[in-house]
Amino acid sequence: MAAATMEKVVNLCKRRGFVFPGSEIYGGLGSSLDYGPLGVELKRNVKDAWWRAVVTGRDDVVGIDAALIMHPAVWEASGHLAGFTDPLVDCRNCKQRFRADDLQGTTCPACGGELTEARQFNLMFKTFVGPMEDTAHVAYLRPETAQGIFVNFRNVVETSRLKIPFGIAQIGKSFRNEITPGNFLFRTREFEQMELEFFVRPGDDDSWFEHWREERLRWYTDLGLSAERLRVRPHGADELAHYAKACCDVEYRFPFGWAELEGIANRTDFDLRRHAEHSGKDLSYFDDERRERFVPYVIEPSAGADRSTLAFLLDAYDEDEVEGEPRIVLRLHPKLAPYKAAVFPLLRKDGQPERARRIYDALRRHFPVDYDQAGSIGKRYRRQDEVGTPFGITVDHQTMQDGTVTLRDRDAMSQVRVAEDRVVEELRARIG
Numbered sequence: 426m427a428a429a430t431m432e433k434v435v436n437l438c439k440r441r442g443f444v445f446p447g448s449e450i451y452g453g454l455g456s457s458l459d460y461g462p463l464g465v466e467l468k469r470n471v472k473d474a475w476w477r478a479v480v481t482g483r484d485d486v487v488g489i490d491a492a493l494i495m496h497p498a499v500w501e502a503s504g505h506l507a508g509f510t511d512p513l514v515d516c517r518n519c520k521q522r523f524r525a526d527d528l529q530g531t532t533c534p535a536c537g538g539e540l541t542e543a544r545q546f547n548l549m550f551k552t553f554v555g556p557m558e559d560t561a562h563v564a565y566l567r568p569e570t571a572q573g574i575f576v577n578f579r580n581v582v583e584t585s586r587l588k589i590p591f592g593i594a595q596i597g598k599s600f601r602n603e604i605t606p607g608n609f610l611f612r613t614r615e616f617e618q619m620e621l622e623f624f625v626r627p628g629d630d631d632s633w634f635e636h637w638r639e640e641r642l643r644w645y646t647d648l649g650l651s652a653e654r655l656r657v658r659p660h661g662a663d664e665l666a667h668y669a670k671a672c673c674d675v676e677y678r679f680p681f682g683w684a685e686l687e688g689i690a691n692r693t694d695f696d697l698r699r700h701a702e703h704s705g706k707d708l709s710y711f712d713d714e715r716r717e718r719f720v721p722y723v724i725e726p727s728a729g730a731d732r733s734t735l736a737f738l739l740d741a742y743d744e745d746e747v748e749g750e751p752r753i754v755l756r757l758h759p760k761l762a763p764y765k766a767a768v769f770p771l772l773r774k775d776g777q778p779e780r781a782r783r784i785y786d787a788l789r790r791h792f793p794v795d796y797d798q799a800g801s802i803g804k805r806y807r808r809q810d811e812v813g814t815p816f817g818i819t820v821d822h823q824t825m826q827d828g829t830v831t832l833r834d835r836d837a838m839s840q841v842r843v844a845e846d847r848v849v850e851e852l853r854a855r856i857g
């Protein structure tokens with residue numbers, strides 16, 4: 426398989442409408458990116474696959490969708506106001522800013538000038554609620570979705586019949602004013618998280634940590650990420666966040682090196698205890714069967730929707746040769762592919778376009794599908810291969826006689842004939 430480079434995938438994303446530079450007609454805004462027509466489908470499929478695996482496919486997890494702007498006291502309780510900072514240094518000469526952690530030497534990497542002392546820079550985006558721009562009206566765009574779950578813990582317990590162990594999940598945007606964003610979708614200041622807070626009895630936390638580590642790793646391989654580009658890296662004691670008892674990262678080998686796709690943390694009872702202290706509300710849990718009250722421990726698998734999407738794109742990217750012609754193909758899992766199939770009339774005559782159009786209209790009620798009658802059939806296959814469409818359905822001369830179409834497989838390059846009224850079932854069986 427051809428090694429995907431960031432440059433090749435970024436170019437493909439732009440050329441085929443997966444991801445565009447943000448605000449491009451104004452020259453772009455650093456590390457701000459917009460998903461195009463195909464990218465929005467791909468990313469939605471990633472999020473839907475996560476939601477099915479983590480929420481609706483289980484009987485012990487429910488979802489919520491909390492507000493982006495929360496009471497500022499939330500960030501005091503969570504520790505973000507005091508501690509969600511990066512050390513920042515300025516160059517006295519060229520005025521550029523750097524993360525102190527990223528620097529090798531003691532002088533400016535851009536001009537060799539003298540650097541200031543490091544100072545702490547809070548990564549939360551600050552804003553004001555209402556027309557008064559004063560400290561009494563300061564609010565923050567959430568830097569993580571997790572806190573929206575903790576502050577709703579009691580609401581969910583009181584309104585559902587869930588018993589511990591159970592989880593609350595959320596997918597949504599978060600914002601971090603990163604000093605050094607970069608690597609395309611990997612690190613942006615505005616990004617989407619897929620987070621689960623799974624509440625357990627203290628003492629059961631270690632086994633649930635193992636459970637989620639295995640579940641989450643399998644999710645990526647089930648959706649086609651190659652196992653040799655995935656690893657689980659446990660955090661050393663020096664890397665653990667102040668609230669965490671244990672933590673590991675699911676890492677992917679990106680072209681720029683191994684980097685985090687998802688963090689899985691044992692957050693203990695830190696968050697619920699802090700919110701109980703700061704809000705004055707009881708956030709303990711009463712176990713009816715054992716007749717005992719406790720503050721639950723939390724296992725948190727926290728994944729990035731954008732960096733997962735990037736990993737799926739990079740992993741799927743391939744170049745090969747078909748009948749002497751070079752081909753770019755995205756070998757996306759059919760569940761993730763923006764289009765599940767494309768329908769083609771072989772010829773633009775003899776009633777073939779009308780017949781193909783009819784099949785396309787019927788399929789569209791079941792799957793996202795594309796229709797293409799422009800150019801040679803080879804060119805049309807290439808166009809679909811490049812965006813990861815797993816199946817091609819071609820109407821030809823024989824279709825007009827016996828009602829069968831060819832079903833082409835993107836990866837096996839095989840073609841079989843299928844009765845046109847069986848195409849939906851055949852596709853459904855192949856997509857899984």
Ligand SMILES: [Zn+2]
Pocket residue numbers: 516517518519520521533534535536537538
């Ligand atoms: Zn400088």
